[in-house]
Amino acid sequence: MTVISVIVGSTRQGRFSEKPAHWVLQHFKDRGGVDPRLLDLRDFPMPFFDQPVPPAMPDRPPYENEVVKKWTAEIARSDGFIFVTPEYNYGPAAVLKNALDWVYPEWNRKAVAFVSYGGAAGARGVQQLRETAIELQLAPIRSSVHIPAAVLWAHFQGGDVDAGLADLSGQYTTNRAAFHANSGGCPMAPFCYTNPYTSNRTHPWPDSRPRNTSDESIQLRRGRLMDHRRDARPRRRSRDSLTETWCPDHSAGIG
Numbered sequence: 001m002t003v004i005s006v007i008v009g010s011t012r013q014g015r016f017s018e019k020p021a022h023w024v025l026q027h028f029k030d031r032g033g034v035d036p037r038l039l040d041l042r043d044f045p046m047p048f049f050d051q052p053v054p055p056a057m058p059d060r061p062p063y064e065n066e067v068v069k070k071w072t073a074e075i076a077r078s079d080g081f082i083f084v085t086p087e088y089n090y091g092p093a094a095v096l097k098n099a100l101d102w103v104y105p106e107w108n109r110k111a112v113a114f115v116s117y118g119g120a121a122g123a124r125g126v127q128q129l130r131e132t133a134i135e136l137q138l139a140p141i142r143s144s145v146h147i148p149a150a151v152l153w154a155h156f157q158g159g160d161v162d163a164g165l166a167d168l169s170g171q172y173t174t175n176r177a178a179f180h181a182n183s184g185g186c187p188m189a190p191f192c193y194t195n196p197y198t199s200n201r202t203h204p205w206p207d208s209r210p211r212n213t214s215d216e217s218i219q220l221r222r223g224r225l226m227d228h229r230r231d232a233r234p235r236r237r238s239r240d241s242l243t244e245t246w247c248p249d250h251s252a253g254i255g
């Protein structure tokens with residue numbers, strides 16, 4: 001079964017990250033059809049990267065640090081990832097970046113989606129992570145979940161974080177049928193699912209727009225899209241062929 005690992009992206013005392021991480025994990029459990037796992041960086045206290053040979057060096061020997069070995073094995077067994085990340089000074093927490101830096105081939109050709117939070121909903125942290133993900137040959141999914149600052153505020157004020165997350169889940173539940181109807185079985189759903197309005201497998205989440213998910217309707221809208229594309233500037237590769245590779249279920253497209 002496809003393994004999706006949810007990575008808890010901060011380790012500090014009193015952190016918020018574990019709450020959205022468990023929330024996402026539960027969504028994957030409810031969804032079924034995938035093997036979701038939680039990778040908590042507190043369980044992988046790796047040193048700052050200090051090796052003479054970079055992880056991407058071809059044919060390098062495995063690193064000897066026992067925690068790094070354990071971490072690398074977890075990445076190797078995963079098919080896709082959700083990074084749950086705070087924003088620390090416009091980037092991800094150093095502990096997450098370090099965990100990314102220790103591994104290379106085991107990240108390659110796998111999908112990653114992001115759940116973030118912070119004063120600006122963690123958007124800038126995700127932006128930096130997307131660039132890092134590309135260098136790791138991960139395939140970052142277009143859509144991400146940016147938790148509203150009010151939910152983070154509730155965490156610091158002793159408020160009801162679960163209620164805030166449940167509110168986001170409400171939007172998810174409203175659209176669950178549509179997500180599943182459109183996901184084509186993609187294990188990254190609800191992060192990655194067929195969007196009849198624009199292209200094959202990307203769409204913002206959560207999204208409360210009502211939609212008609214019948215096959216006929218999807219074909220009709222795709223037809224309209226193709227009409228539109230014929231009038232547009234020619235593209236080298238269709239967007240569908242690019243986005244198809246973001247989905248582990250369709251990884252044959254990666255090559």
Ligand SMILES: Cc1cc2nc3c(=O)[nH]c(=O)nc-3n(C[C@H](O)[C@H](O)[C@H](O)COP(=O)(O)O)c2cc1C
Binds near residue numbers: 012018086119120
């Ligand atoms: C070192 C540090 C830097 C931060 N920088 C930012 C920032 O640039 N933008 C932002 O929106 N929030 C920033 N914050 C606020 C964090 O996003 C917020 O404290 C969040 O709870 C941290 O995640 P955590 O609780 O899971 O560790 C920063 C917090 C810390 C500790």
